[in-house]
Structures are given as C-alpha cells and as structure tokens.
Amino acid sequence: MLLAIDCGNTNTVFSIWDGTRFLATWRTSTEHQRTADQYYVWLSSLMKFQKMEVEITEVIVSSTVPRVVFNLRVFADRYFNTRPIVVGKEGCILPVDVRVDTGTQVGPDRLVNTVAGFDLYGGDLIIVDFGTATTFDVVDTDGAYIGGVIAPGVNLSLEALHQAAAALPHVDITKPQAVIGTNTVACMQSGVFWGYIGLIKEVCARIQGEHGRPMKVISTGGLAPLFQQAEALFDEFNDDLTMHGLVVINKYNRERN
Ligand SMILES: Nc1ncnc2c1ncn2[C@@H]1O[C@H](COP(=O)(O)OP(=O)(O)OP(=O)(O)O)[C@@H](O)[C@H]1O
Ligand SMILES: CC(C)(CO)[C@@H](O)C(=O)NCCC(=O)O
Ligand SMILES: [K+]
Known part of the structure; x- marks a missing residue:
C-alpha cells in the first residue's frame, strides 16, 4: 500500500x-x-x-x-x-512538462496539482489552491505547468493585520453579512473576504486573457467552498487534488523503474 x-x-x-x-x-x-x-x-x-x-x-x-x-x-x-x-528531487519524473524560466524552483505542491488537474480535467486549467499562500497554477493544453500567481493566503492575510496593528484582534475568516463592517472584526473579515473575491476574479480573468483559450478553473483547499458560496468562481472543487496527484506520480514512476 x-x-x-x-x-x-x-x-x-x-x-x-x-x-x-x-x-x-x-x-x-x-x-x-x-x-x-x-x-x-x-x-x-x-x-x-x-x-x-x-x-x-x-x-x-x-x-x-x-x-x-x-x-x-x-x-x-x-x-x-x-x-x-x-517530488521535485532526483529520481522523480513527472508526466507533464514544466515550462518556466531556467533555474526556477517550482513548488512541488503546484507540480502535483498540475499533474492531478490534467489527469482529472484535461488541459487549459487554472488551479487555485488555498493554503498558506493562495496559488494559481496555469496548466497548458498538453498538461504542462507554465507558471501562475502566488498571493498571500487568506489566514496569513488576517494574521498579518493582527500582527502588525495593535488594535486589530485575531479573527477567523467567514463570509460577512455586509461589505460595510460596523465593528472591527466585521471590517477585517470584509476586507479579506471581498478583497479575495476580487483578487480571484481579476487574476483568473487576466490569466484567461493572456492564455487566449477557454480554461477551466479548479479549486482545492479547505477555504474554496467559502468563496464559492458568495460567487460561482470555480468550475470544479476537489479537496483531494494534491493527494490524487501524488497517486498519479507514484504510479508513473513505479511503472518506469
Ligand atoms: N471556515 C474556515 N475558517 C478557517 N479555516 C478553515 C475553514 N475551513 C477550512 N479551514 C482551514 O483551511 C485549511 C485548508 O487546508 P490546506 O491543506 O488547504 O491548507 P493549509 O494546511 O492551511 O496550508 P499548507 O498546505 O500551505 O500547509 C486548514 O487548515 C483548515 O483548518
Ligand atoms: C507558493 C508555495 C509556498 C505554496 O505552497 C509553494 O508552492 C512554494 O514554496 N513554491 C516555491 C516557488 C514557486 O512555486 O514558484
Ligand atoms: K496544501
């Protein structure tokens, strides 16, 4: 096993x-x-x-x-x-190409997501992963990882406000009732929640524009459903995406060794 x-x-x-x-x-x-x-x-x-x-x-x-x-x-x-x-070390081969600037180290989680996304949904994808950072991985028609976007994570953004400003408490993310917050916590949640909705929409729209082909937007990570509640940002949500990619990469390597 x-x-x-x-x-x-x-x-x-x-x-x-x-x-x-x-x-x-x-x-x-x-x-x-x-x-x-x-x-x-x-x-x-x-x-x-x-x-x-x-x-x-x-x-x-x-x-x-x-x-x-x-x-x-x-x-x-x-x-x-x-x-x-x-993944990413000597002795691990990937079933997809990685087309980035020479000398660039791509996060292995992004490579694994790329492999999983291509296996499950085919090419031309944007994969949005809500982890410590929020990453957007761009998958080409042939499944290659061709770059993306790294934004500060949702919890990291809230934590940074708390760390840097004496009067701002630690708060958890949630979908606020209104955009106009009437207390400190509501204001912070609104800034991060609605700011993030804007971030996701803008980044995805600009990636699609640059890529020039229709793309599917796949999301993963515990916080994706929270944002999907507010607006239909993603075509698919798959919480097991990274694990699925690890299974695919494992099989691919074991069959070749
Ligand atoms: N409504 C929520 N509010 C706050 N946190 C949440 C909520 N739903 C899920 N989470 C958290 O989201 C995180 C999602 O896990 P995921 O593996 O995607 O990222 P991570 O573990 O935080 O980051 P990394 O993979 O970079 O270590 C979990 O820590 C989970 O507790
Ligand atoms: C961006 C993170 C932190 C997301 O987990 C990770 O993928 C990473 O450390 N990446 C290295 C830099 C890059 O992917 O371009
Ligand atoms: K993760």
Whole structure:
C-alpha cells in the first residue's frame, strides 16, 4: 500500500491509498524538528486507533518545506523499508512538462496539482489552491505547468493585520453579512473576504486573457467552498487534488523503474 505525504508550510497530510481508494487521511502541523521516530509513533497510534492493519510498501512525498524531507526519508526507510519518491528531487519524473524560466524552483505542491488537474480535467486549467499562500497554477493544453500567481493566503492575510496593528484582534475568516463592517472584526473579515473575491476574479480573468483559450478553473483547499458560496468562481472543487496527484506520480514512476 502507498503512503502519500503532502507537506505544506502549515500542515502536513498523510493518506493511505490501497490502489483503489484512500483508506484514511490524517493531518498534523508541519514541524521540521519532528524526527522519523516521532512520525512513526504518531502514525502508528492513529492506525491502531482506527484498527487499520495495512502494510505500507511505497511512500511518496511532496514538500514545500525542504528541511522536513530528510526526516521523512529516514521514516520511510526505517519503518517501511522503502525509498520514498520525493517530488521535485532526483529520481522523480513527472508526466507533464514544466515550462518556466531556467533555474526556477517550482513548488512541488503546484507540480502535483498540475499533474492531478490534467489527469482529472484535461488541459487549459487554472488551479487555485488555498493554503498558506493562495496559488494559481496555469496548466497548458498538453498538461504542462507554465507558471501562475502566488498571493498571500487568506489566514496569513488576517494574521498579518493582527500582527502588525495593535488594535486589530485575531479573527477567523467567514463570509460577512455586509461589505460595510460596523465593528472591527466585521471590517477585517470584509476586507479579506471581498478583497479575495476580487483578487480571484481579476487574476483568473487576466490569466484567461493572456492564455487566449477557454480554461477551466479548479479549486482545492479547505477555504474554496467559502468563496464559492458568495460567487460561482470555480468550475470544479476537489479537496483531494494534491493527494490524487501524488497517486498519479507514484504510479508513473513505479511503472518506469
Ligand atoms: N471556515 C474556515 N475558517 C478557517 N479555516 C478553515 C475553514 N475551513 C477550512 N479551514 C482551514 O483551511 C485549511 C485548508 O487546508 P490546506 O491543506 O488547504 O491548507 P493549509 O494546511 O492551511 O496550508 P499548507 O498546505 O500551505 O500547509 C486548514 O487548515 C483548515 O483548518
Ligand atoms: C507558493 C508555495 C509556498 C505554496 O505552497 C509553494 O508552492 C512554494 O514554496 N513554491 C516555491 C516557488 C514557486 O512555486 O514558484
Ligand atoms: K496544501
């Protein structure tokens, strides 16, 4: 069975794929100090809790945080006796081209999303991923990653206001009743929520204009449905997009080695 690990700057998601479906998905915060042994204690206790007795034979990792990769390699080697495939590293081949400026390091999560999006929806896509940052990945007709946009994440934007301004509290994002806020929290939520609606619409419209072909807009990440509630911004929402991409890349590499 496959253990797929998606490390973001905030959270790390572990999923077990049995060849047909995901048996379980667990989330932990990303911490580069975490050792291989700590990952194992955490994962094995969750598996035991769900009475899951599976043999993990393959591991694939996508990490936007370079420092966690070493310990995840040790974890795969020590506890599952396998060498993980690490997206973006030597030994991992992608089923799509990456056409960007030479010397540019594209975030592996964006490459994985590109592979998943092309596999599920075909070419000419904009993939909007609401994570620590909000990224727009542009997928060409042939499935190639050809660039995109990086904007500050929703929670990061709210947190930045709180951190920088003494009188602004920590608030969670929600869809405000009105645009004109009548208290501090409502004003902050309005700024980020409606500002984000504008950001998404403008960025997608300009990408479509530059690309010159009709594109599908795919969204992923926990906050996508919140924005979709206010306006029909996305053609599809897929919360498992990154995990699906990891499964596709794993299969592609195992068949070739
Ligand atoms: N209504 C909501 N308000 C606040 N946060 C939410 C809401 N719905 C979902 N979330 C959060 O959105 C996040 C979505 O997870 P996702 O994996 O897309 O990004 P992340 O883990 O925050 O970032 P990264 O992948 O960069 O680590 C989760 O942390 C989840 O708790
Ligand atoms: C933009 C993030 C942080 C989004 O997770 C990640 O994809 C990343 O670190 N990217 C590197 C730069 C790039 O993708 O162009
Ligand atoms: K993510």
